[in-house]
Amino acid sequence: MTCLTCVCVCVCVCVCVCRSSELIQRALMDNDFMKHLEHGQILTIMDCMRPTSLAKGCCVIQEGDDGSTVYVLEEGMVEVTKQGRKLCSIGPGKVFGELAILYNCTRTATVTALTDIRLWAIDRQGFQTIMMRTGLIKHSQYTDFLRSVPSFQSLPEDVLSKLADVLEETHYSDGDYIIRQGATGDTCFIISEGQVKVSQQDSATDELMEVKTLSKGDWFGEQALKGEDVRTASVTAVGDVTCLVIDRESFKHLIGGLDDVNNKQPDSDEVKAKLQAEADFFSSVS
Ligand code: CMP
Numbered sequence: 001m002t003c004l005t006c007v008c009v010c011v012c013v014c015v016c017v018c019r020s021s022e023l024i025q026r027a028l029m030d031n032d033f034m035k036h037l038e039h040g041q042i043l044t045i046m047d048c049m050r051p052t053s054l055a056k057g058c059c060v061i062q063e064g065d066d067g068s069t070v071y072v073l074e075e076g077m078v079e080v081t082k083q084g085r086k087l088c089s090i091g092p093g094k095v096f097g098e099l100a101i102l103y104n105c106t107r108t109a110t111v112t113a114l115t116d117i118r119l120w121a122i123d124r125q126g127f128q129t130i131m132m133r134t135g136l137i138k139h140s141q142y143t144d145f146l147r148s149v150p151s152f153q154s155l156p157e158d159v160l161s162k163l164a165d166v167l168e169e170t171h172y173s174d175g176d177y178i179i180r181q182g183a184t185g186d187t188c189f190i191i192s193e194g195q196v197k198v199s200q201q202d203s204a205t206d207e208l209m210e211v212k213t214l215s216k217g218d219w220f221g222e223q224a225l226k227g228e229d230v231r232t233a234s235v236t237a238v239g240d241v242t243c244l245v246i247d248r249e250s251f252k253h254l255i256g257g258l259d260d261v262n263n264k265q266p267d268s269d270e271v272k273a274k275l276q277a278e279a280d281f282f283s284s285v286s
Pocket of ligand 1: 061067080087088095096097098099100101106107108109110111
């Protein structure tokens with residue numbers, strides 16, 4: 001097998017920039033581990049990618065090595081093997097080599113060029129800097145946003161910061177159901193952009209009654225955080241909506257700590273602070 005470092009020839013190829021950009025963008029958005037990247041992150045990664053060509057038979061990635069590069073395959077085919085066993089073949093428009101960089105582990109598989117191939121590559125440092133920079137900006141935006149929501153204002157700064165770490169951003173289009181009445185759920189939603197409509201089915205007439213409209217800074221689904229599984233109303237998006245979502249387990253862990261606390265005497269300052277934060281929190285949302 002030919003080794004990447006000895007035979008790899010990095011060639012600056014003149015390609016149609018537009019077509020390659022589209023291919024890289026689609027490849028990143030198609031990858032399970034990268035599809036949640038922000039548009040801005042994708043553009044920055046695209047900017048930092050450099051073209052490389054390798055000959056048929058080259059070992060692009062060796063299982064067990066320290067990873068230093070993430071690739072997008074533009075032309076040709078590669079084969080992925082693990083401990084000598086074939087896992088799959090990959091064709092143009094796919095990302096590979098992302099796992100070792102994203103999870104800071106050694107290469108999980110070997111990737112070999114089945115044909116002459118053309119790749120786009122970004123090095124670990126460039127990739128991680130982009131991820132970290134945008135991650136930090138996001139974290140600071142979420143913390144600022146949480147601080148501006150009245151229900152969260154009584155929470156200590158370190159709890160706000162941890163909450164910001166576990167929030168997931170979700171997006172909806174006009175008419176999308178975010179929550180369905182009667183369904184089970186364990187997540188709570190804070191609206192960061194847009195408006196939602198809350199409606200309830202009248203049990204006598206089956207008629208859907210609009211209860212209220214909520215907008216930026218409002219939130220819904222909080223009963224789930226107290227342990228209620230069944231949704232008492234439906235919530236639908238009015239236009240484009242962005243929500244920040246937190247699940248019951250993370251919430252309990254960060255704010256309530258009920259599981260920890262229930263079995264203990266609430267005599268430590270830490271337990272008292274948690275119970276107080278939780279009481280303040282629920283009194284402000286009920
Ligand atoms: P990484 O572990 O950095 O290097 C080897 C790459 O092979 C890995 O990232 C993935 O991109 C890819 N890979 C590993 N396992 C599989 C699999 N089961 N199917 C497809 N691709 C894989």
